Amino acid sequence: MAPEQTRGKVVATPGHDGQRLERVRLYRSQGVNGRIVHGDALLFLRSLDDGIADIVFLDPPFNLGKKYSDSNPSLDRRPDDEYAEWLFAVLNESARVIAPGGALYLYHLPKWAMRAGTQLETAGLRFHQWIAVMMKNGFVRGQRLYPANYALLLFTKGKPKRFERPRFPAPRCRHCGKYTKDYGGYRPIIDRQGVNLSDFWEDLSPVRHPSRKHRGANELPKMLFDRVVAISGAPDALYVDPFAGSGTGALCALSADLRFAVCDLVRANCEIIQSRLDHLISSRRGKCPSTRTRSHGSGSSSRCSPATSRSKAASWT
Ligand SMILES: C[S@@+](CC[C@H](N)C(=O)[O-])C[C@H]1O[C@@H](n2cnc3c(N)ncnc32)[C@H](O)[C@@H]1O
Numbered sequence: 001m002a003p004e005q006t007r008g009k010v011v012a013t014p015g016h017d018g019q020r021l022e023r024v025r026l027y028r029s030q031g032v033n034g035r036i037v038h039g040d041a042l043l044f045l046r047s048l049d050d051g052i053a054d055i056v057f058l059d060p061p062f063n064l065g066k067k068y069s070d071s072n073p074s075l076d077r078r079p080d081d082e083y084a085e086w087l088f089a090v091l092n093e094s095a096r097v098i099a100p101g102g103a104l105y106l107y108h109l110p111k112w113a114m115r116a117g118t119q120l121e122t123a124g125l126r127f128h129q130w131i132a133v134m135m136k137n138g139f140v141r142g143q144r145l146y147p148a149n150y151a152l153l154l155f156t157k158g159k160p161k162r163f164e165r166p167r168f169p170a171p172r173c174r175h176c177g178k179y180t181k182d183y184g185g186y187r188p189i190i191d192r193q194g195v196n197l198s199d200f201w202e203d204l205s206p207v208r209h210p211s212r213k214h215r216g217a218n219e220l221p222k223m224l225f226d227r228v229v230a231i232s233g234a235p236d237a238l239y240v241d242p243f244a245g246s247g248t249g250a251l252c253a254l255s256a257d258l259r260f261a262v263c264d265l266v267r268a269n270c271e272i273i274q275s276r277l278d279h280l281i282s283s284r285r286g287k288c289p290s291t292r293t294r295s296h297g298s299g300s301s302s303r304c305s306p307a308t309s310r311s312k313a314a315s316w317t
Contacts, residue, residue: 041242054237095123101161113151247273
């Protein structure tokens with residue numbers, strides 16, 4: 001189905017079954033450039049220009065029978081063929097909106113990551129890495145081992161425009177405080193620079209505790225998004241997240257001065273995202289002396305709102 005010809009402008013767009021996109025919040029001031037959209041991910045992606053996104057982050061429903069929508073309770077319980085067709089349509093649209101050199105991340109079960117990888121190559125993207133994320137929140141099902149890893153696929157459109165390999169402090173024993181590994185002669189370097197991030201992330205925990213959760217389920221930890229942004233992001237890059245959930249991806253993007261465009265099918269999730277973003281924005285303003293000055297009517301520049309952000313602001317709206 002042909003989308004309305006308003007690519008780059010997220011407006012109320014007629015779609016499947018009469019669905020529309022609703023713009024919940026547009027941020028466009030003091031160095032913040034982003035939007036929250038309520039609606040279907042495919043419609044949202046179709047409303048974006050070709051090659052506009054620097055990072056597309058996909059954490060779609062896994063077809064495990066979760067109830068995401070009152071109007072369509074079987075949305076996440078489809079026959080495999082039907083789910084594959086939908087997922088591949090999302091991947092194709094995502095591949096289209098990624099800029100040359102941009103990055104696509106897909107978080108999924110290995111079963112679907114495998115098929116998705118083939119589809120992404122068909123859509124013209126280049127395999128970069130399969131990151132195994134250890135996440136012990138599954139259940140043993142059928143004749144299988146206990147599932148403890150999810151796939152975080154990284155594909156790029158051609159040669160990556162940006163690729164940073166983060167370093168982090170080497171893991172230490174909780175009891176004695178010593179390194180858990182013997183780094184031999186490299187120890188002085190490890191002391192100074194930490195260790196390279198590998199493609200096996202075993203240090204993330206599911207967001208389980210009610211005090212940290214922003215909604216019922218399926219929330220990915222902040223550290224995962226921080227890493228995605230650190231690896232592939234740069235100030236002013238556009239982060240796109242069509243299944244934004246609690247919006248942690250948008251928050252991490254904003255914290256690193258990226259622009260963001262995020263969407264969720266559930267209105268309540270969009271409201272959670274808005275409230276979290278508003279809170280972050282006001283706390284950033286509170287802390288930023290130059291913005292404080294500006295809000296009192298004087299001063300024209302700010303360390304918190306680089307000129308590049310403002311100049312690009314009009315180019316994708
Ligand atoms: C696995 S969760 C994503 C969680 C998110 N990464 C986080 O950290 O909070 C999937 C999200 O996609 C949303 N969703 C389900 N179907 C959708 C669709 N067709 N279009 C847009 N969002 C959808 C759900 O409401 C849910 O918030």
